[in-house]
Structure formats: C-alpha cells, structure tokens
Amino acid sequence: MPWRDRTGAFSPFKAVVFAALFLPALLLAEAAWTATLGPKPWQAATHDSGTWAIRLLLLSLAITPARQILRQARIAELRRMIGVACFAYVMLHLVIYAGDLAFDWLKVASEILRRIYLTIGFVALLGLAALAATSTDGAVQRLGGPGWRRLHRLAYPIAALALVHFTLQSKADVTEPMLMAGLFAWLMGYRLVAPQGGAPSLPVLLALAVAAAAATAGIEFAWYALATGINPWRVLEANLDVTFGLRPALWVGIAGLGAAALRALPRRRTARRPAEA
Amino acid sequence: MPILIRRGWEIPEARVTPEHLVFGRRKAMLAGAGLLAAPAMASAQEAAPLRAMRNTRYVPGRDITGEREATTFNNYYEFGSDKGISRPAQRLPQRPWTVKVEGMVETPREFGIEDLLRTMPLEERVYRLRCVEAWSMVVPWTGFPISALLEVVKPLASARYVVFETAAIPAVMPGLRQSWYPWPYIEGCTVAEAANDLSFLVVGAYGKLLPPQNGGPIRFHQPWKYGFKAGKSIVRITLTDRRPVSFWEQIQASEYGFWANVNPEVAHPRWSQASERVLGTNARIPTQLFNGYGEFVAGLYTGLQNERLWA
Numbered sequence: 001m002p003w004r005d006r007t008g009a010f011s012p013f014k015a016v017v018f019a020a021l022f023l024p025a026l027l028l029a030e031a032a033w034t035a036t037l038g039p040k041p042w043q044a045a046t047h048d049s050g051t052w053a054i055r056l057l058l059l060s061l062a063i064t065p066a067r068q069i070l071r072q073a074r075i076a077e078l079r080r081m082i083g084v085a086c087f088a089y090v091m092l093h094l095v096i097y098a099g100d101l102a103f104d105w106l107k108v109a110s111e112i113l114r115r116i117y118l119t120i121g122f123v124a125l126l127g128l129a130a131l132a133a134t135s136t137d138g139a140v141q142r143l144g145g146p147g148w149r150r151l152h153r154l155a156y157p158i159a160a161l162a163l164v165h166f167t168l169q170s171k172a173d174v175t176e177p178m179l180m181a182g183l184f185a186w187l188m189g190y191r192l193v194a195p196q197g198g199a200p201s202l203p204v205l206l207a208l209a210v211a212a213a214a215a216t217a218g219i220e221f222a223w224y225a226l227a228t229g230i231n232p233w234r235v236l237e238a239n240l241d242v243t244f245g246l247r248p249a250l251w252v253g254i255a256g257l258g259a260a261a262l263r264a265l266p267r268r269r270t271a272r273r274p275a276e277a
Numbered sequence: 278m279p280i281l282i283r284r285g286w287e288i289p290e291a292r293v294t295p296e297h298l299v300f301g302r303r304k305a306m307l308a309g310a311g312l313l314a315a316p317a318m319a320s321a322q323e324a325a326p327l328r329a330m331r332n333t334r335y336v337p338g339r340d341i342t343g344e345r346e347a348t349t350f351n352n353y354y355e356f357g358s359d360k361g362i363s364r365p366a367q368r369l370p371q372r373p374w375t376v377k378v379e380g381m382v383e384t385p386r387e388f389g390i391e392d393l394l395r396t397m398p399l400e401e402r403v404y405r406l407r408c409v410e411a412w413s414m415v416v417p418w419t420g421f422p423i424s425a426l427l428e429v430v431k432p433l434a435s436a437r438y439v440v441f442e443t444a445a446i447p448a449v450m451p452g453l454r455q456s457w458y459p460w461p462y463i464e465g466c467t468v469a470e471a472a473n474d475l476s477f478l479v480v481g482a483y484g485k486l487l488p489p490q491n492g493g494p495i496r497f498h499q500p501w502k503y504g505f506k507a508g509k510s511i512v513r514i515t516l517t518d519r520r521p522v523s524f525w526e527q528i529q530a531s532e533y534g535f536w537a538n539v540n541p542e543v544a545h546p547r548w549s550q551a552s553e554r555v556l557g558t559n560a561r562i563p564t565q566l567f568n569g570y571g572e573f574v575a576g577l578y579t580g581l582q583n584e585r586l587w588a
Binding site (some may be wrong): 038039040042043100101102111114115117168169171172173175224228229230231232234235237238241243244 | 342346349350354358360361410412414451452454455456457458459525526527528529530544547548549554556557561
C-alpha cells in the first residue's frame with residue numbers, strides 16, 4: 001500500500017504525497033465539471049493531463065538527486081508511487097485525447113500511426129506501461145534487483161521520447177517543452193557527475209547548473225534552427241532579455257543553482273531514523 | 278518543479294459579461310446609441326454598439342458562437358502565445374486609428390477609422406471561421422467588402438497582391454518582446470481574391486465595435502481560408518506585384534502556406550483537417566471544402582492546380 005513504509009507501518013509522509021498525486025486530476029475533473037476548461041475543453045484537458053504526466057516523469061527522475069542532495073533516504077520511498085502516477089496520467093491523457101476524437105478508436109489508432117509526434121508519444125506510453133506493470137513487489141522479486149534496475153533504466157529514453165512528443169505537438173512557442181528538456185538535461189547530467197551513492201560536491205553542482213542552462217539554450221537553438229524558419233540566433237540572444245519573463249535556459253540555471261544551494265546547507269544530524277543496518 | 282501556467286479561460290468572475298447586458302442588449306444599445314461618435318475607451322465589455330443590416334446571402338448553417346467564447350479564445354501572438362489574451366489586448370488603444378492604403382494604387386490614402394465607419398457600406402455578415410488548428414466558430418461580423426475600399430484608392434493594373442500589416446506597438450504588446458518572431462504580422466491574398474465579395478474588412482462583432490482581442494478596430498476575414506490568413510488590427514494595406522511571405526509562412530512554411538484554403542482532404546502535417554471542433558459546444562463536425570463557401574470562390578482557382586492551394 002502506498003501509504004505504508006517498508007515495515008508496513010502507516011507513513012504520514014507517504015500518505016500526504018500519495019494524496020497530492022491525485023490533486024491535478026481532481027482539479028481537472030473539477031474544471032471539467034464546472035465547465036471552466038474554456039471553449040475547447042477536450043483539448044485543454046488533453047494538454048493538462050499530458051503536461052502533468054511529463055512533470056511527474058521528471059519528478060520521478062529527480063528522486064535520486066533529491067535524496068542524495070538532501071541526505072534524506074526516505075525520499076526514495078516516493079519514487080514508485082510517482083512513477084505509477086505518471087503512467088496513470090498518461091493513460092488519462094490518452095483517454096481524453098480519444099474523447100476529443102469522440103471516442104472513435106479507429107480514428108485514434110490511425111492518427112497515432114499517421115502523425116509522427118503521436119507515434120512517439122504512444123511508444124513512450126507503451127514503455128511506461130511496461131515499467132508500471134513491473135512495479136509491484138512481486139515483479140521486483142521475479143526480475144531480481146539488477147534485472148529490475150536494468151529494465152527501469154528505460155525511464156531515461158522514455159522521458160526523452162515524451163519530451164520530443166511534447167515539443168513536436170507545440171505550435172511555434174516551445175517554451176514549456178524547452179524548460180522540461182532543460183530540467184531533463186540537468187537530471188541526466190547529475191547522473192554523469194554524481195559519485196557512486198552520493199551527491200556531487202558544491203563546485204560540481206554549480207558547474208552542472210551552468211552546463212544545464214547552456215544545454216537548454218543549445219537545445220532550443222537547435223530546435224529553432226532545424227524545425228522552424230525562425231532565426232535561431234535571435235532566440236539565443238533573447239536569453240539576455242528578461243523583460244518578457246525568464247526564458248527556459250534561465251529557469252533551468254536557477255533550478256540548478258537552487259539544487260547547489262540545498263547541497264550547501266549544513267548537514268543535519270540524522271536523528272529521525274535509526275541507522276539502517 | 279511544477280509551474281502553474283494560467284490558462285486563458287481562467288478568468289475572474291468580474292470579467293464575465295453581466296447578465297443584464299447579455300439579456301438586455303436592446304436596452305443597452307438604445308442607451309448607448311449616442312456614444313458611437315466617442316467610443317474612445319471602449320473595452321470588450323462595454324464596446325459601443327454598431328448596428329448594420331444583416332446580409333442574408335451568406336447563411337452560416339449553424340448556431341452563432343457565444344460572444345463570450347468568441348471574445349475570450351483568441352490567437353493573437355502580439356499579446357501572448359496562448360489563447361487567453363483578451364485581457365492584455367484591452368490595452369491596445371482603438372482610437373485614434375488610421376489605416377494607410379498604399380503601394381500600387383492611383384490615390385494612396387490614409388483613412389481614419391471613424392471615416393471608414395461613416396463612409397463605407399456597413400453590413401452584418403454571419404461567417405463561419407475555420408482555424409487551421411481544427412476548431413471553428415460562427416461570428417456575426419459587421420464590416421464592408423474590401424472591394425469598397427479598393428474602389429476609393431483604385432489599384433493599378435500591375436498590382437497582383439494585397440498585403441495586410443498588423444499594428445506592432447511594443448508598449449502595449451508584450452509578445453513583441455519575443456524578438457525572434459518576424460514582426461509585424463503580415464498576411465496577404467491576391468487582388469482577384471480580394472475582389473471577391475466574401476473578402477470582408479471587419480469593424481464590428483455581435484452588433485458592437487470589434488474588440489481588440491478579435492482584431493479591433495479593423496481586421497480582415499476571408500471565410501473560405503484558414504483563420505490565420507485574417508490579419509488583425511490592420512494599420513497598413515499595401516498593393517504590390519510581389520507575393521508576400523506571411524508571418525506564419527516565415528515561421529513554419531511547411532504548415533502555413535500562402536493560399537491556405539480550407540480542405541478536409543489535405544491534412545495538416547500534425548493533424549487531420551477532416552473535422553473540426555465547434556467552439557463552445559461538444560460537437561465535432563465534418564469540415565467542408567472551402568469551409569462551405571465553394572460556390573462563391575471555387576472559380577478563383579481554376580488554372581491554379583499547380584499551386585499549393587490547401588495549406
């Protein structure tokens with residue numbers, strides 16, 4: 001049960017997070033019920049559920065860095081429920097999309113096959129289904145620790161596919177997909193630089209923040225150069241202009257610096273939990 | 278990091294049109310009848326009335342979209358890249374407003390919007406608007422055929438294209454800060470297309486002055502083309518012999534072409550155009566060739582089969 005810890009005791013920490021994972025869906029249901037989703041409610045709901053799926057996918061990838069940077073082992077207990085919630089939102093996303101096509105499943109299937117961004121999204125969905133199906137205690141035991149871990153490393157390519165899907169479906173404005181792509185770049189970079197079993201040092205995290213911000217600007221530059229008629233140099237230059245709000249590269253840099261700042265916090269005594277033997 | 282992005286439709290109760298205005302329009306119009314000459318501060322909610330006879334030649338064949346939907350779900354990148362720009366768009370000053378008509382014309386002129394309202398043959402037309410994003414609405418526009426305006430300036434025989442330029446005012450249009458877009462917004466059509474009676478310069482909607490988020494004080498609409506062809510808040514109309522490259526064509530030529538005539542058979546690269554969502558309803562209906570205006574416009578394209586007419 002998601003609200004119990006490994007010993008089977010009720011865990012308020014896990015229970016609160018478990019309940020919070022329902023919140024976006026409840027808010028969406030409320031908006032649908034009160035007809036405040038705007039004049040194209042199906043599409044608005046498709047976008048909302050899909051965006052939450054991607055947020056949760058990145059959040060599940062942020063569990064390990066958060067655990068190591070904050071030195072809070074119990075954070076790891078959240079990963080499975082966040083990952084499974086991500087899959088639930090992806091399924092919701094698919095069902096709502098089908099609803100937008102008046103539940104004409106033949107049409108849904110043909111659109112998935114004919115539009116490359118939908119094909120990519122659907123492959124990501126299948127991958128998440130495999131991960132969700134192997135998320136029970138029994139499945140973990142059957143696969144064995146190393147096998148299970150190897151399989152669940154699929155989360156990285158799945159996240160990349162999901163981000164491509166997110167970017168391709170955008171019109172001209174790819175601000176939010178680029179922000180997500182930049183955060184993903186940080187999460188992947190973290191895994192490259194983190195020493196076995198711990199968080200990287202403060203200077204490494206500072207360098208990672210700068211590198212992830214630069215990577216965001218680079219991905220964005222490449223997208224505009226390859227996929228649009230927009231001059232990518234103008235986009236790159238605009239990173240220096242903060243008057244229209246911060247651009248994705250700057251947000252990613254700020255998030256990276258935030259992680260570094262948390263690393264710099266004085267080490268708390270690990271009084272809460274008895275030593276894990 | 279969850280980022281809450283306020284969707285366009287999340288408007289406060291205070292911005293909803295008051296019930297007494299929605300259900301007492303006749304009274305409100307009578308009360309406002311004298312205001313036509315001084316609508317300087319008109320906003321979407323208190324736009325001055327603009328009455329004209331309805332043209333019965335063009336019947337929409339479906340219900341008129343609610344005014345609230347049509348005036349709160351707007352593509353207007355100068356104000357933001359989501360659909361919820363109706364509030365920021367209120368900052369666009371509607372008066373004074375002038376439209377320059379120049380280029381290959383006998384008598385280039387600058388028209389004040391009030392002059393156009395006074396001198397042009399205003400009528401109401403209920404048009405279907407089909408967006409390239411596969412949604413549609415039905416709006417009662419008030420306006421005049423652009424041919425009436427072109428008669429005044431007399432295009433030269435050499436003119437082949439009409440180009441529409443949207444206002445670009447950095448002080449009130451935050452979207453212009455996205456400096457990588459090819460501002461100002463440019464759209465265009467051929468002179469032959471503009472000469473078609475359906476080609477309509479719009480100065481009002483729902484019996485009132487056109488609100489800024491819908492392209493006030495003056496916009497264009499050719500209902501057989503996808504909506505992005507309809508330039509908003511027009512400040513300049515240029516006649517030329519060179520085919521313009523529009524705003525969206527510059528950004529994404531594979532998705533937004535010059536002709537952009539509605540055709541359910543020709544899919545957008547990312548979605549089918551076979552059907553459309555009717556704004557404000559739960560209906561998804563089949564899309565019609567030329568958005569159902571084929572009897573009036575199909576003849577414009579004979580001999581142009583080699584052009585990319587459909588998107």
